[in-house]
Amino acid sequence: MATTHALWGMALALPVLATTPEYAPIAFLAGLGGGLAPDFDLYAGHRKTLHFPVYASIAAIPAMVLAAIVPTAVTVALAVGLAAAALHTVSDILGGGLELRPWEGSSERAVYSHYHGRWLRPRRLVRYDGAPEDFALAGIAAVPITLVGDALITTIAAALVAVSAVYVLLRKWLAALAPRLARLLPAPLRPYVPARYLDI
Template sequence: MMLPTHVLAGMLLAAPLVRVAPELASVGLVAGFLGGLFPDLDLYVGHRKTLHYPVYYSALGGVLAVAALAAPSTITVAAALFVLGAALHSVSDMFGGGLELRPWEGNSDRAVYDHYRRRWIAPRAGVRYDGAAEDLMLSVGFSLPLLYLLDGPLRLIVAGTLVVAAVYTVLRRHLAELAALVIPLVPAVLTPYLPDRYADAKSEK
C-alpha cells in the first residue's frame, strides 16, 4: 500500500481520542501518523525488512496499549499509537503487491519480512499494488472520518495527504516506466544504494 494510506490508517487508530480523551487526541494523532510513516524509512536499506516488524510491533503495541489504557498520559498514548501505527503498516503490507518495479505484474513472492519466523511473507494482493485504485479508495475511506472529526492543522494534514494519494495514484504506473528508463543511466558506483526493485531494473538492461 502507498504511504498516504498507511499514515491515514495510523491517524485513524487515534480518532476515538477526539471523543474520549480530547486532551490527548493531538499527540495520539501525530504519533499514529508518524508510526504509519516510520516503517517506510527503510526504503533504501532493505525495504519492508529493516524497519518492518509485523509480529514484534504488534506484540509491543498490544502491551503499550494496555499501559496507555491503565495510565493514560502524553507519553503512554504517544508510544502506543506510534507502535500500533507501525504495526498496522507492517501487517497491512502483506495484503498489497510484492517488491518489484511493476508489482501489478505479480512476479514477486516478497511482500514483507517476518523476523519472528525468519522468512518473507508472500503478497496476498488484496490491494493489487501501491497506488492502485483500491488503495486510493482506502485512503479516501480512512480520511473521511478524520476530516469530519478534526479541524485546524490536523485537518489540513489529512487533506494534504489525501491529495498526495490521488496524485500518486494517477502517476504510479508512469513513475515505474520512467524509473525503468532512468535507472540504467545511474552510475554503477551508486547501484548498491538503490532499492532492490530499481537495482533489478538496472541489471535487466
C-alpha cells in the same frame, strides 16, 4: 501507499479523541509518524529492515494497555505510534509483492517476518500500491479524520489524500521512469539504489 498507511495510523487516534481529547493532537501526530516509519527502510532492505509484523503487533498491546490505565501524552503517543507501525507492517501482507511493477504479480515477497525468519507472501487484496482500491482505503480513513480533526489535522489528511490522488494517476508511469533514472546515476551511487530499479 505510504499515504494510506499514514492516514490509517492517524485514524487510530480517533478513539483517543473520543475518550481523552486533550491527548488527541499528539495521538494524531503519533499515528502519522508510526504509519510512515516502517517505510523509512525504502532504500535499505525495504519491507524487512524496519518492518516487524509480529513484533510490532506484540509491542503495541502492552503500550495500549498502559495508555488506557495511565493516559499521558507519552503513553498515548507510544501506544498509537506502535499500533500504527504494526498496522502498516501487517497490512503490507494484504497488498502486492515487493517489486517495481507489482501488478505483474511476479514477486512472492510481501513483508519479512523476523519472528518466522522468512518472507510472507502477498495476498494481493490491494493489487499494488497506488491501485484504485488503495486510494479508496486512503479516502475511507481520511473521512472521519477530516470531519472531527482540528484545522492542522484536517489539513494534513487532505494533503495526504491529494498526494495519494497524484500518485495513483502517475503510478505506472513512475514505474517505467524509475529504472531509466537509476541507470543515469554515477556508478558509485548505484549500490544505494534498490535492485528492483536496476534489474529491468
